[in-house]
Amino acid sequence: MVQVKPGVRSCMPGFFNEWPGCTGTGSPRYTGLGIFASLKQPIPLEDAMKSNNNKGASAEQDQPQNPSRRNLLKNAGLVGAAVSSGAATQVIAADSTAQQFNATSPSMREALEVLTAEEAETLEAICDCLIPSDEHGPGAREARAVHYIDRALASHNIADRHDYMVSLTAINDYARQTRGKAYYDLIKDQQNSILLAVQQNKVPGCSPSASGFFNTVRSHTIDGTFCDPYYGGNQNFVGWDMVRYPGIRLSASETDVSRGAQLEPNHQSAYDHQTYTKMVKNMSPGEHGGGNNA
Amino acid sequence: MPKQLPKTDVVIVGMGAAGGVASLPLTQAGLKVIGLEAGGWLSPRDFAPDELRNGSRNWPQSAQKAANEAPTVRATSNDVAVQGGHPMMNAVGGTTMHYWAQSWRLNPWDFKVVSATRERYGLERLPEDSTVEDWPFGYEELEPYYDKVEYTVGISGQAGNVQGRINEAGNIFEGERAREYPMQALRGSPFTERMSEAARAMGAHPFQGPAAITTEVFDGRAPCQYHGFCNKGGCHVQAKSSTAVTTIPKAVATGNLDVVTFARVTNIVTDNNGKVTGVDYIKGNETYFQPADVVLLGSYAYENVRLLLLSKSRAFPNGLANNSGQVGQHYFSHHQGAPVTALFPFDLHNWYGLPAQGTAIDNWADDNFDHSDLNFIGGANLWAHTDRKPMSAAKMSTFGEVRNWGSDWKAFIMQNADRTNSSYIQKTTLPYVGNYLDLDPTVKDTLGFPVTRITARYRDNEKRIAAYSQDKMEQWYLEAGASKVIRSGLGNTMGPSTHAYGGTRMGNNSQTNVVDQWGFAHEVPNLGILGASTMGTSGARNPTLTVQALAWRTAEYLANNWRSVVG
Numbered sequence: 001m002v003q004v005k006p007g008v009r010s011c012m013p014g015f016f017n018e019w020p021g022c023t024g025t026g027s028p029r030y031t032g033l034g035i036f037a038s039l040k041q042p043i044p045l046e047d048a049m050k051s052n053n054n055k056g057a058s059a060e061q062d063q064p065q066n067p068s069r070r071n072l073l074k075n076a077g078l079v080g081a082a083v084s085s086g087a088a089t090q091v092i093a094a095d096s097t098a099q100q101f102n103a104t105s106p107s108m109r110e111a112l113e114v115l116t117a118e119e120a121e122t123l124e125a126i127c128d129c130l131i132p133s134d135e136h137g138p139g140a141r142e143a144r145a146v147h148y149i150d151r152a153l154a155s156h157n158i159a160d161r162h163d164y165m166v167s168l169t170a171i172n173d174y175a176r177q178t179r180g181k182a183y184y185d186l187i188k189d190q191q192n193s194i195l196l197a198v199q200q201n202k203v204p205g206c207s208p209s210a211s212g213f214f215n216t217v218r219s220h221t222i223d224g225t226f227c228d229p230y231y232g233g234n235q236n237f238v239g240w241d242m243v244r245y246p247g248i249r250l251s252a253s254e255t256d257v258s259r260g261a262q263l264e265p266n267h268q269s270a271y272d273h274q275t276y277t278k279m280v281k282n283m284s285p286g287e288h289g290g291g292n293n294a
Numbered sequence: 295m296p297k298q299l300p301k302t303d304v305v306i307v308g309m310g311a312a313g314g315v316a317s318l319p320l321t322q323a324g325l326k327v328i329g330l331e332a333g334g335w336l337s338p339r340d341f342a343p344d345e346l347r348n349g350s351r352n353w354p355q356s357a358q359k360a361a362n363e364a365p366t367v368r369a370t371s372n373d374v375a376v377q378g379g380h381p382m383m384n385a386v387g388g389t390t391m392h393y394w395a396q397s398w399r400l401n402p403w404d405f406k407v408v409s410a411t412r413e414r415y416g417l418e419r420l421p422e423d424s425t426v427e428d429w430p431f432g433y434e435e436l437e438p439y440y441d442k443v444e445y446t447v448g449i450s451g452q453a454g455n456v457q458g459r460i461n462e463a464g465n466i467f468e469g470e471r472a473r474e475y476p477m478q479a480l481r482g483s484p485f486t487e488r489m490s491e492a493a494r495a496m497g498a499h500p501f502q503g504p505a506a507i508t509t510e511v512f513d514g515r516a517p518c519q520y521h522g523f524c525n526k527g528g529c530h531v532q533a534k535s536s537t538a539v540t541t542i543p544k545a546v547a548t549g550n551l552d553v554v555t556f557a558r559v560t561n562i563v564t565d566n567n568g569k570v571t572g573v574d575y576i577k578g579n580e581t582y583f584q585p586a587d588v589v590l591l592g593s594y595a596y597e598n599v600r601l602l603l604l605s606k607s608r609a610f611p612n613g614l615a616n617n618s619g620q621v622g623q624h625y626f627s628h629h630q631g632a633p634v635t636a637l638f639p640f641d642l643h644n645w646y647g648l649p650a651q652g653t654a655i656d657n658w659a660d661d662n663f664d665h666s667d668l669n670f671i672g673g674a675n676l677w678a679h680t681d682r683k684p685m686s687a688a689k690m691s692t693f694g695e696v697r698n699w700g701s702d703w704k705a706f707i708m709q710n711a712d713r714t715n716s717s718y719i720q721k722t723t724l725p726y727v728g729n730y731l732d733l734d735p736t737v738k739d740t741l742g743f744p745v746t747r748i749t750a751r752y753r754d755n756e757k758r759i760a761a762y763s764q765d766k767m768e769q770w771y772l773e774a775g776a777s778k779v780i781r782s783g784l785g786n787t788m789g790p791s792t793h794a795y796g797g798t799r800m801g802n803n804s805q806t807n808v809v810d811q812w813g814f815a816h817e818v819p820n821l822g823i824l825g826a827s828t829m830g831t832s833g834a835r836n837p838t839l840t841v842q843a844l845a846w847r848t849a850e851y852l853a854n855n856w857r858s859v860v861g
Binding site: 129130131132134136137139156192195196199218219222223225226227228230231239240242243244245246248249250251252253254256257258259260261270271273275276 | 338339341342343344345346347350351481483484519520521522530641643645646647683684685687688689697698699700701704705707708711712
């Protein structure tokens, strides 16, 4: 479903100094390694691409060739999203040949709709503590929970935008005061202990409260990791694979049900099904009655 | 001035579970009906299997009329009421679009709680602050209407008592039915089979519950595909027997029903003789007056009460049909909370399947068991069902095993996402002195009209049933192999509920009830009221089928007694 195209990449905090195409929104505080400091063993770029392509292969076969609104959206948003998902960005960060991607057309780059660069980087570190990438596999980072939250804060969860602004700043202030560095520059153990303090309502300056914000961000991180990928999270279905959810099926036979998690994951978004693309030509006739009065 | 529309025979306020059913017998009898609906038409294309949109973001209710006038809630009159959400949706078909579709008949005991309790245990066993009354008729009176609805909208289920013949595969405690269900019950699942087996080991009588969901081609609609997005989602193949795909299209096909969508009714108009003459409604930015010989009020319980209280006139200075002060009284929200949640040491295979696909135990419901040594009346229906989705699975209880985030938590949900289940326990709930609906003194909707205020709390009888049924549910889960169980709190405040009863109660006594045994207001002969706001007891099961049977009965009475009702 998700195709990764060389030459398409997005700006993420941490790259501002190396990537001329991304200057202008950067802050001098970023040194280029921020969120990738824990990178241990970069996987080769080609493998990352291949793996991304493979993930989408089965779904792709079901896709009609005609460009629907959904596909256009995907090409504009989700495809761009794939490139900065964990594995691929790590590779880019570590790869000395990454400069070759510099020629990307600006219009293909992905924006942060709501969060500032620093807020996004702080949130990325929080999400990675909540649902970590670890020996058990990918987590919120690979699912692109931050990308999901950023978009949700511009739309459905716009009422929470203020809480994010205030609380992410407060958490960074607390990190600097107690550990001498911004939250996202701390090592994982330090980040975890500060996040626990947030959950226990011990970090001042959060909105509506530290524990209240914790509950919000935990809930949104889960949403962004396990939602339908249409919304920009659960990238490459890493969330559904994590809990062994075999995927949306429009019909589930008794055999499907009894196989349960043994079913091959089908890796399909609800909106991979043309039924739900809202095209007028799909409307069934005779479903409106009356209407002569007013 | 409102724009005056041509007069019609009947105007129905609300094209949902109740109004949608009532429209059919009326139009089939040749009456001209206008159905005013606050929402619009939805189609199968709108019902994507999307947990985020449906379950979490409350599409489409969050932007609707109901959301603008969500009731405020407080436990007692000493508290300040706070506004929350509204659990219902506005659409042609109303909440039957996205409900679980469990479609039960009430137990015969539910119609005669007072007399049956007096007979078996003595009147002192009734909670002394309860205002409960016997219904004006028994189960036998409603049976033919249950039957009509089951066969018209399409209910699947396993009968337990057909003309006195008991079938152990069904509910052996149910009232006598004239015939089987029109369709066999929804199939079991590995989990419900396991639970059924455990129930039998406990000596209970498990059975597959009835649902307004097709299990074979019915009336041109496809059977259920078990994909599992019923909860807050409509059906992509129209297997859910919503009134939007059953009675309403049939009524439209008679040529006698016009459905007006996005119509927000603001007032029921009364003449100086105390009869209703029609309704005012707003559509877009225009106001209309729809004259009618008869008004049937079929919105939700909160809105039925609210519209009556807002419709003041010289004849009804305290609100329509409220000269005896009974509008808003005898209100109660069904006690459906206080679940037990279990953790199993193996996968349950619940990723597919729907909440109406479950197994029930009625052995401790209603008066199906001896209460001589107990300190409550009534009981609970225990329901174990499938329904698991990734986001809600990730938000599962950690059963105290790990912190709710981080690597340990991640390992926990990776293992246990499909190993937990939460029960649905519906309990007998009674009306009480001090539990009521009225208009909030400060909170208003977007038009400036006050919203409904709920003042209500559960009493000892409900809490005792809750504790007793949790014991049984816990035993049931453990028998089925659960390794851990958690019991939720017993509840206090009666919040806004999808099962809201009373406020316009039905009964023969005009001093304690708003509508008579046919559903017409004691004080207003040409005003009928539809919905669970007329019900005086809850039973231990979902109200919709009873609401629909009552709506059919009221409509049929109107069609057969047109001249006497219109006057």
